[in-house]
Amino acid sequence: MYIAVMWKQIKKTAGLAGACCLLLTANGQEQGIHQQSSLYEWPADPLVKQKLDQWQDQKFGMIIHWGLYAVPGIVESWSICSEDWIGRDSTIPYDTYKQWYWGLKKDFNPVRFDPDQWAGAAKAAGMRYLVFTTKHHDGFNMFDTKQSDFKISNGPFGNNPRADVAKYVFDAFRKQGFMIGAYFSKPDWHNENYWWPMYATPDRNVNYDIKKFPWRWQKYKDFTYNQISELMHNYGNMDILWLDGGWVRPIETITDEVRAWGARIPESGQDIDMPKIAAMAREAQPGILMVDRTVHGPYENYQTPEQRVPDHKIDNPWESCMTLGGAWGYVRGDRLKPASQVIHTLVEIVAKGGSLLLGVGPQPDGTLTAEAVSRLNEIGKWLKVNGAAIYNTRTTELYNSGNTWFTRSKDGKTNYAIALIKDDQTPAVVAWEGNLPRKGSVIRSVATGEKIKWEAKGSKVILQLPAKLKTMKDATAFAFSFVKD
Known part of the structure; x- marks a missing residue:
């Protein structure tokens, strides 16, 4: 997910002035935004069908991006990806920039971390389900994984009683009656078995030939499986596993439609064995919705067009994931959309058969801005008296x-x-x-x-x-x- 960040703003928010420069053009954002697959396969599992029907009743959810990128207030993860649509300060070597970015872990100390504030604001807004970013593409874990030391619980926040951030986020939203979703990035740019330090990192994909080094790719598959298993077994009841990074996919799903999206996808595919992951997840969490974004088939239980509303009614389950402001994560001075615009968008989406997943980014100290809370309250005032026309409806x-x-x-x-x-x-x-x-x-x-x-x-x-x-x-x-x- 992407956001245009101007250099003037970056200088105000980042500690390393020149190194933080990032300018993503409108055209660049379009290259990065996840497209929507045109194919859909209805699930066969009756428990998944039941959960999907329950999810379709909710209509309005919150997605929370929170990670290292909140510290300087820049685009999440993407500034460390070397693609020609991403701009950085040309005087800073690429590897130096990556080390600076990953080094933000020493500065991420959200001493005012308040998931109850987040959940209360979401409840007041009329939202009914949550998707929390447990790990974005940069590989920084917002849960206490045992598979990596690159995590919030291994840093200045590590001695805090709530250092296992994801646990407390999920618990806070459960107390408010939300359906619970875990966002998880299939690519992990910090993991040496995805971006192998032996080679350069030319783009978002694995940077070595997995056919030549199958043992290394197997290590990555095991790592991914084990991390998702931790989320499925250690964090309470889960309703949604929301998998981002659709370029990580089996070769048989790489269609002409996918190639036309623009981003390079290795013709060998990047198969992480979704059948094995799904079987494990559903044994631990019966009926859980699998949302393998853009990868049509049995593990994309609903589709996720990003930052747009489809121009027609869609009869299969879907949601538009969109931002409250211009950014997915926190950016100081970000301009938030008027409540009326969000309400109008929600109405259109629901009438077309979808749900709205609205992105809100907490500050580096662990709280939502007063402006974001106020805007969510405004939205909720309308839904409080008009919600019957939104919730539990169909087209x-x-x-x-x-x-x-x-x-x-x-x-x-x-x-x-x-x-x-x-x-x-x-x-x-x-x-x-x-x-x-x-x-x-x-x-x-x-x-x-x-x-x-x-x-x-x-x-x-x-x-x-x-x-x-x-x-x-x-x-x-x-x-x-x-x-x-």
Whole structure:
């Protein structure tokens, strides 16, 4: 996942001025963003189906990127990757930069680490599931793995009672009733069996021929299996294993579609034996959802378009993972999206059959910014009174008419129309085409419960907004319930 970071900002946040320079262009970000596979395979396991149905009810989740990159406030991991779309200070040797970046472990001491604040803010926002980054591509572990010393519990925070950060994050969100997901990067650029120090590291991929050195790749496979096993066995009940780094994949999944995405993928593939990993994970966590991003097949239980909303309804399970600001992790001065924009995006995504996974990055001290908490509260105020039109819903055949989006209750008995308010101009009437309410039925405001006067003119439905709605401050969107004809 990626973020454009300007040099002026980096100078303010990084201790090593010249070495921290990173400028990712818009074009570069597009090269890095995970694409969405067009193929989908429904799971066969009844427990997975049950879990997937439960997940589809939640609609709104939080993904938390937190790691070494929070210390200087820069893009997560990607600045140590040597690809031509990534810019760094040209006066700093590449290896020097990598050592500086990995050396941030000595400075990462989040003495105000407060996962209860995170979980409380997510709950207030109306979120219902969590994905926490246990390890990003840089290989720094936010859990107390026994497979590596490169971890937060082996540094200045190591003597803290909550040094096993992931455990306390998961526990805090469980207390708030969240479904729990563990993000895990399949590539590990710090591991010598992925980026072998014998060779240069030209791009995001393994930097040696795994056919020539199968024993080394086997060590990496064992390392990956053992780390995921730790997460599956030592961190309580898990609902989702969210695997990032889709270029690490079996050769048979490298299709023309994948090649067209732009990033180089070795034609030999990088097979880490997902069947073995999935079998272990589901023995430890029956029904767990496997989200092997972009690798279509039995281990991509839902799809994950990144930083965008698909332009059409998708009938299989999916989520858009997007950022609250411009960054996945913490960047000082990052501009957060208005609550209204997030709400409008959520409404569109849900009407198209998906869920929104919103990225929020804690500060290096272990707390969320006051601005992020405030923004999440604003989002939650709307969901608190309009959530019936979002949670536990499914799509309708006609899902959109202009600025109005449609959902239906899971049991199919109630339909919802959600009219987005643009430019803070509350209209006197709301109108849409199609999805006609049953003749003589009652339309109600989801937020207030009051009846709404309406009429049908041909295929058009016209609602007269009562004074209570027309004068509502920061309305953002109006949700209405009705029985369809």
